[in-house]
Each structure stands twice: as C-alpha cells, then as structure tokens.
Amino acid sequence: MTAGTFRFDRFCLDPADRQLRRDGEPVELSARYLDALALMVREAGKLVSKDRFMDEVWRGVPVTDEALTQCIRTLRRQLGDDVANPRFIETVPKHGYRFIAPVDGADLPQPASPRRDWSKVLQLGVAGTIGGGVAGLLGGLFYGFVAASQPLQSGMGAVSVLLVIVCLTVLVALIGGAGVAFGIALTGFGSERTARWSIAGGALGGLLVGAVVKLLGLDAFNLLLGRTPGDITGPFEGVLLGGAVGLGAWLGGRGSQSLRRSIVPAGLLGAAAGILIPLLGGRLMGGSLDLLASNFPGSRLRLDRIGEVFGEGDFGPISQAVTGGLEGALFAACVVAAMVLARRSLEPDYLSRA
16 A cells, blocks of 8 residues: 555545545546545544535535535445445534544544444443333333222222332333343444344343343242242343334434434334234233232232223233233333433434434
8 A cells, every 4th residue: 555545445545646446446536526535534533524525625616515415425326335324424414424434544543433432332221221210110100000999908008009010110121121222222222233233232131131030030039938920021021022122223213313203113113022922922011910910819919900991801811912012112112212312412413314
C-alpha cells in the first residue's frame, strides 16, 4: 500500500491518484463523490456534518440536501452497502454521516465496536429491566384484583392478597426483563446487528433466567413446604418469549418510525409467543399462579373468575391462552419501549433516521 492510500474491506482508496479500487479493479465514481468518500474515510469513526460536505466537497457551490443524499446513495451502491444494515456508511439523522468500517492507512481513529460499548449495554439493559418491572406491575394488579375478588380466608385482607401477587409478579418480571434486555443489548440493540443476533440474545437471556428462576423456585418450595408445585414457568417459556422480544426489538430499533410503531411489532410478537406457550404445554405467570393454587389445597388463590368469562369452570386452556397472549404482549411492549426510549436518550435523533 503506497503512502496516502486507505484500505477497508476489499477496497483501496487513493485520493491523490483519484482512484477507488475493489480487489484491484477500478470502481467508477465522479470526482465529487470520490471527494466525499475520501472525506469520510479520512475521518473514519467520526461524524462528518452536512456543512463539511458542502464546504469541502461542493466548495460553496449552492446545492440542496438532495445532492448529498444522492451522493451517499451512490457511494453505498458502489460499495455494496445497505442503509438498513450498514457496513461502511452510517447515517446520523439531521447531522451527517459516519464511516464505520475499519480503515488501514495513516493514524486513523477506528470506530468503536458497539459490542464493546459497555456503558450503552448497561443503560439499555437497565432500561429493559425497568420495562419488564412495569409489565409485572400491570400484570400483578390485574391478577391481584381478580384474586382479591374471590372469597378470602378469615383474617386475610384483599389488600394483602393484592400486594403479595403484585410483589411476586414484579419480581419475576424484573428478573425476566433483565435477562432478555441484557441479552438483546449485548447483541447491539438498534445497531447494524442482524435479526438473528437480536433473537438469539433475547432467547438466550430468557433461557438462562427461566432456568435459574425455575430451579430456585422449585428448590424454595421444596425447602419451605416439602413439596413443589410442578411445572412452573421455566427455560422453555423463556426461550420462546425472549426470542419474540428479541425480534420485536430488532424491528423496533432499526428504522425511521415513531415510538408507537417501534413497539407495536414487539407487542404482536410477544402476544403470539404468549398464546403459543400454553398451547404447547407451557405456562406463563397466570398459568403458574393457577398451578400453585391447585397444588396447595389450603391456598385461597383462585383465578376461576377469568375462566368464567370464557365459559370455563376454572382457569382452563382458553383462559391460559388469552392471558398468556396479554402477558406476552405487555412484557414485550414494555421491555422494547423502555429500550427504545433509552436509545433515543443516548442518540437523540435515532427515531428520525432516514
């Protein structure tokens, strides 16, 4: 490589010789477009503002923003780049563009890998955990009011029942939200990561948390009461719901869309997973609460009134599917909404990406 040239991926850019080559073959670019590419490559990893393009590429010639947009579009086409999944040129909405591929040549600052931005991972993971807690609070209030409306044991107040169920559901949802959210954040939520990585991150987080919660929960019941309630929520449910949230997070964190449009796909996917889980023999929170009640004869916890709405004598399969869908939708929407809001606070123009 001669002095003053830059290499990235399969390309070699020589600004002095006015050439861009891919695997040794010249790539056709106009003079201005080559100047624009050279400017971004020299500033690899840094934001190049629209004003700098106008000053250093068009050199004061009055042009519209569409000229710059067309320039970037052409460069992406010649580099084989994709605006939705960029490897070379990243859009910084309303501000400019950033060259994100590693560049060899001169003393260039290399763009940081999103997977190593631990501060962002922490903030996104914490946000998703809080979102899970919010979902648990709402779900706990629903199940708590249903349970508190049943005839209660003497001396047991409705408020106590409500508080116990709310605390239990919030705790479980916080743990589940943490596992899924940190799994998604580690794969690069809202970055150029592909869908399969986001799904894998959510599913793996759900798997680990589901397995640990189920193991500790069954051990706790066995230790305190001498028996376990049976097949409560565990890794199977965690994988399905976590994978759905991961896909929803990828859909919600990748384009120019409002907050509502970001979380609707997550809610729909979460609902689908929540309905599928009981159909496949699994249990979410409602099913686990009903299982606890049925396995401990002295329990006053009953969700029969939900079954009555659907013409069932108890908390039957229709009730489990419907409540599972609602739980899945609420959990996924809250986790993704919290992560989208956190991402927007980290990158204020993120939702307006072109």
